[in-house]
Amino acid sequence: MLKQLSNTPGDVEALTPRFKRIKRNPFSIRNLALVVASAGLLVAGYGYTCHTKLFLTDQSLAAGENEATASEHVHASDPKAFQQCAIENILDTGLPFLKNALPIEIADFQDRRDRLAAALVAEDVDAFVVEPGYTFKYYGNVSQPEWEVWEPEERPFLMVVRPAWDQTTGQIRENTTFLCPSFEAERARLLGMPFTEEIQIVPWEEHWNPYTTLQQSDVFMGLSRTPRLMVDEEMRDFIQRGLGSVGFDVVGLRGRVEEVRQIKSAREVEILRAVNTGTVEAVRQMRKCLYPGLTESEIATVLDNTLRAAGMDPFFDIVLFDENASNPHGGTNGTKVLDAETFILIDVGAHLYGYSSDICRTFFPPFLEKPSRDEAPSPRLAEKLKVWDIVFDAQTQSIRQMRENMTAASVDLAAREVITTAGYGRTFTHRVGHGIGIKAHESPYLNKGNFNTLLKTGMTFTSEPGIYLIDKFGVRHEDILLVQGDEEPHLLTGSRANGPWDP
Numbered sequence: 332m333l334k335q336l337s338n339t340p341g342d343v344e345a346l347t348p349r350f351k352r353i354k355r356n357p358f359s360i361r362n363l364a365l366v367v368a369s370a371g372l373l374v375a376g377y378g379y380t381c382h383t384k385l386f387l388t389d390q391s392l393a394a395g396e397n398e399a400t401a402s403e404h405v406h407a408s409d410p411k412a413f414q415q416c417a418i419e420n421i422l423d424t425g426l427p428f429l430k431n432a433l434p435i436e437i438a439d440f441q442d443r444r445d446r447l448a449a450a451l452v453a454e455d456v457d458a459f460v461v462e463p464g465y466t467f468k469y470y471g472n473v474s475q476p477e478w479e480v481w482e483p484e485e486r487p488f489l490m491v492v493r494p495a496w497d498q499t500t501g502q503i504r505e506n507t508t509f510l511c512p513s514f515e516a517e518r519a520r521l522l523g524m525p526f527t528e529e530i531q532i533v534p535w536e537e538h539w540n541p542y543t544t545l546q547q548s549d550v551f552m553g554l555s556r557t558p559r560l561m562v563d564e565e566m567r568d569f570i571q572r573g574l575g576s577v578g579f580d581v582v583g584l585r586g587r588v589e590e591v592r593q594i595k596s597a598r599e600v601e602i603l604r605a606v607n608t609g610t611v612e613a614v615r616q617m618r619k620c621l622y623p624g625l626t627e628s629e630i631a632t633v634l635d636n637t638l639r640a641a642g643m644d645p646f647f648d649i650v651l652f653d654e655n656a657s658n659p660h661g662g663t664n665g666t667k668v669l670d671a672e673t674f675i676l677i678d679v680g681a682h683l684y685g686y687s688s689d690i691c692r693t694f695f696p697p698f699l700e701k702p703s704r705d706e707a708p709s710p711r712l713a714e715k716l717k718v719w720d721i722v723f724d725a726q727t728q729s730i731r732q733m734r735e736n737m738t739a740a741s742v743d744l745a746a747r748e749v750i751t752t753a754g755y756g757r758t759f760t761h762r763v764g765h766g767i768g769i770k771a772h773e774s775p776y777l778n779k780g781n782f783n784t785l786l787k788t789g790m791t792f793t794s795e796p797g798i799y800l801i802d803k804f805g806v807r808h809e810d811i812l813l814v815q816g817d818e819e820p821h822l823l824t825g826s827r828a829n830g831p832w833d834p
């Protein structure tokens with residue numbers, strides 16, 4: 332019975348498509364009614380019972396009945412009922428966290444390239460060169476698989492961004508050209524990259540040297556020195572060497588140019604807030620439906636489908652019980668079975684409009700009763716409670732350091748001091764966090780050696796200290812923060828955990 336769920340959407344996926352419609356505009360009362368009606372169909376159609384079923388009708392909505400007053404779905408009894416309960420719970424929230432997120436527009440891409448152009452001038456570089464990948468996606472909306480479906484190929488297709496002076500405003504603007512295999516030029520145009528005018532292409536024939544073609548094009552005409560190119564960190568080595576071999580002065584990613592992507596716009600922040608808050612909410616709503624006997628894999632599958640039902644696209648999901656969580660990134664096979672005193676660690680990420688969430692919660696299942704104040708918990712439980720609090724305090728201290736001009740190292744060291752003072756220093760085995768954006772892991776990296784990087788307003792980070800006790804359990808809390816000048820950073824995960832029974 333329990334084996335029915337697979338690691339992939341599989342059979343349970345059949346339940347989710349009917350919720351897809353809410354992706355477009357989940358906020359009108361009409362759509363909310365549709366969602367509720369769908370949930371109703373689901374219950375009726377499949378005949379599963381959720382212990383306390385919320386079922387709003389159009390009339391009750393029209394009468395202004397508040398769905399929050401209805402009791403919520405509690406733990407289920409089999410994997411399908413578990414999933415149904417989790418999906419209904421997340422939909423019953425009305426998905427308010429999605430409300431302020433809007434997709435990135437052409438003007439945003441334009442603005443990024445203009446900021447890049449200004450950074451190139453500041454770094455005394457004549458052009459930035461990047462091939463399809465995350466950075467190309469950031470500036471030109473094409474990822475590596477969107478350009479090369481089968482495998483990364485050997486023919487260079489490069490975006491070349493140069494600074495130009497706008498005669499009327501005197502400002503630095505971008506001027507972008509693509510070096511493209513001649514026979515692929517039309518395909519490059521068909522990508523519909525975010526430019527307001529027709530893209531400029533320098534084509535190269537199969538038997539030409541593409542780097543010489545670029546060098547002799549009008550792109551670098553009128554330059555009084557050997558063109559200095561900055562290549563992105565994802566640029567493959569043979570292309571860098573090719574550029575160097577024909578006489579370009581090639582330098583690596585650094586300084587102001589790297590900072591362009593690190594500093595998020597208001598629109599990016601709202602997407603990050605939406606997807607990270609929504610991911611935490613999915614964990615919370617799923618948790619209410621847990622029952623003894625579920626495996627780590629079954630929970631991961633249901634959490635993935637809960638995220639999908641809420642319009643997000645999960646891309647990693649680590650669910651670990653007790654001693655299996657002493658490896659921060661897991662590695663065990665997902666078969667461990669849930670029991671009342673199991674400490675559940677979930678680290679999960681999803682995408683929304685191309686941006687990542689990356690959050691972690693550690694908690695007890697809802698069917699473990701919280702010990703009352705006057706009753707001493709068992710030593711096993713007491714240790715879990717103590718470690719949970721230490722990691723929480725460590726996270727609090729690291730967050731306090733997330734202000735403009737603090738070093739990346741200081742954020743890590745603040746968390747590490749709490750954990751070390753508590754006697755668990757050697758069990759906090761990884762850095763405290765990293766930047767987050769279109770990738771879950773982006774620079775700058777918050778490790779205790781990174782004294783050279785200063786935090787800037789607009790950077791977004793994880794804070795994720797942990798304690799890992801081999802053969803016992805692991806605890807990690809992870810939230811997302813936005814650096815805001817000298818103020819406390821803003822939380823982009825809605826709310827931090829309140830305790831092991833309220834993650």
Ligand SMILES: *[C@@H]1O[C@H](CO)[C@@H](O)[C@H](O)[C@H]1NC(C)=O
Binds near residue numbers: 435436437472524525
């Ligand atoms: C960027 O690409 C995605 C597909 O990966 C597409 O959905 C989106 O509309 C594109 N954005 C713009 C502004 O062209």
Ligand SMILES: *[C@@H]1O[C@H](CO)[C@@H](O)[C@H](O)[C@H]1NC(C)=O
Binds near residue numbers: 506507
């Ligand atoms: C961009 O550079 C090209 C040369 O590669 C030039 O022909 C074109 O006029 C420039 N466009 C702007 C807007 O500066």
Ligand SMILES: *[C@@H]1O[C@H](CO)[C@@H](O)[C@H](O)[C@H]1NC(C)=O
Binds near residue numbers: 664666
């Ligand atoms: C999972 O790993 C455990 C040992 O850690 C092993 O006993 C069990 O057979 C494995 N299960 C599967 C389905 O591979």
Ligand SMILES: *[C@@H]1O[C@H](CO)[C@@H](O)[C@H](O)[C@H]1NC(C)=O
Binds near residue numbers: 735736816817
């Ligand atoms: C950070 O340092 C820069 C450069 O020294 C300064 O202009 C800025 O005001 C500082 N920010 C804060 C919040 O102190």
Ligand SMILES: CC(=O)N[C@H]1CO[C@H](CO)[C@@H](O)[C@@H]1O
Binds near residue numbers: 654
């Ligand atoms: C360290 C480790 O592998 N611990 C356990 C993880 O879960 C599996 C399945 O229950 C156990 O067999 C392992 O001992």
